[in-house]
Amino acid sequence: MATTTASEPFPFPREYFFPAFFTRQPNLTIHHAQLTKWSSLVLAYARHHRIFRLALSAAADSDLFYNRQLDRRLAPPDIREVVDFMRKDGRAEYLQPGDAGAGSSGSNSNGDASTASTAASAGAGAGDVVLIYWRKPQEWAALIEAYVDETAQKGSVLTVYELTEGENTRGTEFHGMDNGVLMKALNILVKRGKAQIFGSEDSLGVKFF
């Protein structure tokens, strides 16, 4: 369902093949351990497939939450619980309705990256799409800053499109990055006074200091 950069299949952890892993555990200790494991599984899965946005209704039928081999699946309420747990950990965020529109329009205009996830997000209702931070925005910001520093582009102006889709960023981690997440990372840089965003909706430019 997501763009797969790596061709090899995702190595699922051991628990994924444990039938009881797909049932919500009433024991608090076990439940916490279960959430922790699910959270790390989701993050690892997203990192492997470079998923930035997850449409929960669609993801419920994906390999991630549905083990076809065992015929066991995580129920939607339990998925939501996992996401909530990740949100508290700073590893996920529900896309706000307004935000979602901006993000999807941006990514649509920006090209073919992560089309699958955005299409899913466009199709689903509000609160269904989750941003998965397998890197936190702060980490993304640091990565971009390091790239700008390395390539000596301080003081110059780059377009957002150039950052994610340009030839120069090919090979960096944030190449093909989701627009919404990128904007959050750039905003962090702006707040620190390391960058400035200007331009209109469609053609955003960033100047790094």
Add this chain to the structure above:
Amino acid sequence: MFLKHLDLTTALRPLYLPDEVLLFVQDNVGLYEGKYKLPNQQNGQVYLTSHRVCYVDKIEPRKYSAALDLKEVDRYEFYAGFFKSSAKVTIVPKPLRRSALHNRVMSGTGVNSRHSTPSPTSSNDAYAPPTGPPPAAATWVCNICSFSNPVPSNFDPAAANAHTPLPPCLACGIKPALSLVLKAAISSASRPSPSPNPSQPGNINNYTFSSASAVTLGLVDPFATPGEQRKSDTAIAFQCPRCTFSNHPSLLSCEMCGAPLLSQDAPPTISTAEYIRILSQSPGPIKDTSQGAVDFAESVKISFRGGGEKIFYERLKSAMTQRKWLLQDAPPAPKSSRMADDNSSSGSPGTPTQRTKTAGIAGLEQLGLNMRKNNEILIGSAFEDLEALMTSAKEVVALAERFAQQVNGASADVTSKENTILAESAHQLGLITTKDIVGSGGGSDSLYFSELARNLAEFLTDDARGVLKRAGGILTLVDLWAMFNRARGGVELVSPMDFEKAAQMWEALKLPVRLRTFRSGVMVVQARDRTDDATIRSILAWLQDLHEFPPDREVAWDWREFGRGVTAQDTAERFCWSLGVAEEELLMAEEQGVLCREEGLEGLKFWKNYIGKTDIAVLQKREAQEEADAILRRLKDTGLI
């Protein structure tokens, strides 16, 4: 010793003899031996059975419990209590053989008093003769001159033979035949009436003694206080009670008439320190165990501090009249006259003499016929009136049990067989606690419950019945209640309320079973040693086994790694638990974090916890290990190592 050690059941109740029937229970009693309190036996329960009086100590039941056989009891008295002195029942043992001799040689024996408070009874009355030696009371009548001679005090009917020297008749000087003396000795020893007849010439009557010598009998001195040193006329010659001849004090028998003489030992003294110790609690001195008079037959007093003495006394009286211990090995009661009539009048070949002659099938038929006839007669005579029923109760019960067995054998039902086993063991109806055998008083209800609790514990832990064992060591309270009432055979049923209250007392009474309440409110009965940990261990071991044995059908997961999920049903079958118990145990194990659940189409299954915390620790360890490996590898790559 009069008080014997008592064997207790697992539930700390007296172990009953065959055919023994419990008559009465009362708690909060203390024991006295003679005049003195027994220091270790001051708080306990007294069990009156048809054969014994048992004392079970509350604090150290295994150590200090004691019992005395009713057959050794000579008489018993009732004392109603006075101010701080509680009501007491005094039980006087039958005199020991040669106790008089013992009295002479042993110093430091205790002074006996019937009551701890001085009572104004006349001395004649007080000198009842319980310890008068039986040989002395026996007389033989001379064949020649018909003079009543005393049987010599050292004459032992059991040991006597033709060479035993026998004294000649006092009047005519002719030696008696051994059989004559033997008969006289035996008849006097087996004479049930303890009270002596003063007119009997051979009998020693204690009231002819001086008061000082009466004390030394180890009997009663109503005016004695233990602190007093008594030396009225010890120095003077010892007067023979029969012929009034003044003998030398060291002589055992009268020089003139041969009557046995009794000692003049001075009573012991009791230190004042001891007195102070005792006075703090209740009146009456405590027996000093350092005194060596253990095998001295002393009266035993049971002090009822919590009431119940009247019923105890009444029941004791009836038990003493019934003398059930005599029936223990006795042959069945003689057949009723009606049966004899039937047999004689009919003149059928069913008479015992002819029975032996028949053989073959005819003989078997005859046997069957006879048995049926006997049964008929037994039932007919037993139900004639209530009295008859009481006397032949044992046989009727046996008959009923046999019938029940035959009926069950025909139906061959498993459950009915189970019931039979229970009913069979329930024939010890005497062991059953009912409300009316428990003493009344302030805390009568709690006594009833504690007795019921002990009763239940016995029922559960009884190896012959194996109630708990068959249920896999755990049983719901409801099941137990049903089983227990069924075992009682439909009489004296216990109400659920009482049952629950009794079960809740197990913990306090330190019995080997315990009541456990699951989170859902289900109450179960378990052996005390069966803790949650033990249960979890056994469940885990079982789940571990499932890693080794392949499941019945193909499964999607790796059963070698995860084993398989178990339902409550599986668990119940595996451990012989009831379904409810299995469910609760699994939930308990889950709550402890040992199991985790899987809800699926096949229902709720439980797995060994592969999600839980311990696993995380393992995972983190592995990650740390990997990280360390990666660093090492990088260091190697850069050529540092």
